[in-house]
Amino acid sequence: MSQLSLKGKRVVIVGGTSGIGLATAKAFIDEEAHVTIASRSAGKLAEAQQVLGADVQGHELDFRSQEKAADFFKQVGKFDHLVVTAGEGAMGHFSDLAVDDARRAFDSKFWGQYVTVLAAIPYLDHASSITLTSGVYGVRPPKGASTLAAINSAVDGLVRGLAVDLAPIRVNVVSPGIVDTPVYAGMPSEDRQQMFSGIAQQLPVGKIATPADIAETYVYLAKNEFTTGSVVLIDGGAHLV
Numbered sequence: 001m002s003q004l005s006l007k008g009k010r011v012v013i014v015g016g017t018s019g020i021g022l023a024t025a026k027a028f029i030d031e032e033a034h035v036t037i038a039s040r041s042a043g044k045l046a047e048a049q050q051v052l053g054a055d056v057q058g059h060e061l062d063f064r065s066q067e068k069a070a071d072f073f074k075q076v077g078k079f080d081h082l083v084v085t086a087g088e089g090a091m092g093h094f095s096d097l098a099v100d101d102a103r104r105a106f107d108s109k110f111w112g113q114y115v116t117v118l119a120a121i122p123y124l125d126h127a128s129s130i131t132l133t134s135g136v137y138g139v140r141p142p143k144g145a146s147t148l149a150a151i152n153s154a155v156d157g158l159v160r161g162l163a164v165d166l167a168p169i170r171v172n173v174v175s176p177g178i179v180d181t182p183v184y185a186g187m188p189s190e191d192r193q194q195m196f197s198g199i200a201q202q203l204p205v206g207k208i209a210t211p212a213d214i215a216e217t218y219v220y221l222a223k224n225e226f227t228t229g230s231v232v233l234i235d236g237g238a239h240l241v
């Protein structure tokens, strides 16, 4: 099997300031890659740089804007691997969720990733990889996840098309199940723990994921030269139950 070394490679992680993206930045640093992270909040960027170390470049970026994404990649210049973990979803029963909220979620998680890839292309080369993020709700939605089911399926489909259109650049997507990240920080901690343990009991693996569990999948996809157009479900078996 052919494995690329990531030592000295330049990796850009859009969404690298929190949760899965932050853990992914750490995982690439462990591989001795040079990491650049980007997200909207200057505060989150500063905190992430504290955690990751001074060598990590940080840029403010709202990835929903084509113009801002173009400026961002112009500042970054040539690089090797793109990872996108940024994205905000919307939960709610189909009959209750406002259409504007569903559109906002598409603008973020689908169109944000689309626009980011488009802006990055001139700065990548034939040996590069792009890894996006979807989620298991694309194949196994619980009640109240129809919008996220649609977004995640759209991202998975986009990746299959991009793997053909952008070849030889490899394009893949990580599709996580429930991961303990700050995305759930808004919930009262007791409710959150109850939700996590309820889900853990149902899963074949008996636990929910940490961000580090998911991060190594992005590293694998950047390294493995024979993987493209793949959706890697890393969901503790959620799609089976």
Ligand SMILES: NC(=O)c1ccc[n+]([C@@H]2O[C@H](COP(=O)([O-])OP(=O)(O)OC[C@H]3O[C@@H](n4cnc5c(N)ncnc54)[C@H](OP(=O)(O)O)[C@@H]3O)[C@@H](O)[C@H]2O)c1
Pocket (backbone or CB within 6 Å): 014, 015, 016, 017, 018, 019, 020, 021, 038, 039, 040, 041, 042, 044, 045, 061, 062, 063, 064, 085, 086, 087, 088, 089, 108, 109, 112, 133, 134, 135, 136, 175, 176, 177, 178, 179, 180, 181, 182, 183
């Ligand atoms: N956690 C889960 O259970 C789970 C399950 C399945 C799929 N996922 C997917 O995994 C991805 C990461 O989720 P997470 O749990 O790690 O979330 P998180 O901890 O909230 O991190 C999201 C990151 O995206 C950035 N971001 C959000 N909107 C952005 C924008 N418009 N422009 C640039 N950056 C933006 C955030 O930073 P700023 O706020 O500074 O912009 C933050 O760094 C998402 O696509 C999510 O849907 C998560």
